[in-house]
Amino acid sequence: MEAIADECRLPSDAFAAAWDAIKVDYAVRDRLLAQAVLSLQLRMRFSFEVMPVHGLIVLEGPPGTGKTTLARGLADRVARALKPRGATFLQVDPHAMASSSLGKSQREVTRLFQQVIPERAANSPCIVLLDEVETLAADRQRLSLEANPIDVHRATDAALAGIDLLARKARNVLLLATTNFRTAVDRALLSRADWIEEIGPPGEEARRVIILDSLQTLASRWPGVTQLCDHAADFARASAGLDGRRLRKAIISAAAASLETAQDPNKLRAEHVMQVLATVTAAQVEGTAR
Template sequence: MSSLPHGVAGVHALPSDHHDGPWDAVIVDPRVKERLLATAVLVLRHGRRLAGSAVAPHGLIVLAGPPGTGKTTLAQGLAQAAARALAPHGATTLVEVDPHAFPSELLGESQRAVSRLFREDLPELAARRPHTVVLVDEVEALAVRRQSASFDTNPVDVHRATDAVLSGLDALRAQRPGTLLVVTTNFADAVDEAFLSRADLVIRTELPSAEVTPLIVADSLRELAAQWSELTPLAENVAVHEKVGRLLDGVDGRRIRKTVHGALALRLATAADPALLTAEDLVEAAEETAAEAVRRA
């Protein structure tokens, strides 16, 4: 494809092997993934048939929660997991919307641009393949005023952003029932009012529990062991995962993964040869992360 419509960051045909990974990378209660996948499949496969009925889905899934809790990863993984499940019935288009493409300084103009995106560009893209997933990551960015002095997000802006998306969603649904919109946001508070009534599913991602934290440590080590097989024993050492996990209690998933990777860079020797990573390195890195978390609290 030559050029993308304004506000569209990417268009992908799914399923595609190199989109495997995200879905398995996020460790959550399996029921969360089951609900996500079931909702996606119902909308994508039967949305058209249900259109107009009292039970017609809106085609909206919201992932809300604190930073680093897997919202973006889950949303991307969901598109691929749904595409795999639906592959016998045809391919899926994943459209990634760039919310930063609509600066709110140009209020009227950016509203028109959002409107054109939902009323013209997305319906056109959705006509290409039997199934379409539209991902709006960090929806609050859509109408955030970017002042150089402050990056604070005003809840009023969040509501304006969500309003623009919700009216766009209605337009899209009228033209292309069965299109699935997946939206992520850090602003859980804005979700209730703006989204709850229309969302077919709201998932609130949370900081990993004490049981999950060591599993993320283990998964991060397995990833390293896939590159440096000498690390396999460390990747299988549950006692180490639990010890490191206890230190990282209350830390988000991104920090946990970064801590494991950061352990490679505590010493020049491990940076040069990651196969030399030890349990002591991991513990030291985790202690550092924990101390930093305390400082910030």
């Protein structure tokens, strides 16, 4: 089905790397993992009537803060906790279900929740990533009358009905949803969440760790980069406000300071990194002011 962007068995080493790549508070990671494992445990043992847990966790926050990657890593951790059984992983691409033809996306959403997910969950726990869930369950109160509102309205209704159905009938499904805009997501969906975690841009210490991680990756191929690690704290101070994605890209872009450094990143110097960070953070401030 086209709405499934990715499907595989977990645990998997590639997914484990995703969990390690995202630097967020240990407290946040521990809570997410504990909440996810608890949700599945309770749901597999009790009926919805006595244990009204939906098995839905939402990660909310600005672009580039690692939500999608963290959710994939979390899925892997949960699957490891379920060993030896493991779990099936599905990633839903809600954009693939959006449609201009009236009724189509509603049908697709209904099929996803009533058929596709329950089939995968028939013999094994199933962890489903609903990425950018505001596309799947747009806030019905905010929909403008011009942009095909009836279709979107119906798709949101279908998603909510589907989640309710899974909550009762497919007790070994865990839904992980991500969104940039809490206000764009239908309130009824948020109220079904067992836990909503806000993921913010990295603080100074997290930025230092991300910078070190990026530099060490470059240094594994060009050992001259290692000496830049001594400047990680300065780089962290100079990168306030950057999200994790832009920060990693900025460090990589520093190697494009000149053709010489691009051809041989061993020649990368702290000034190159500071220059790029100054440019990128200035652009970021300008972007927010606009």
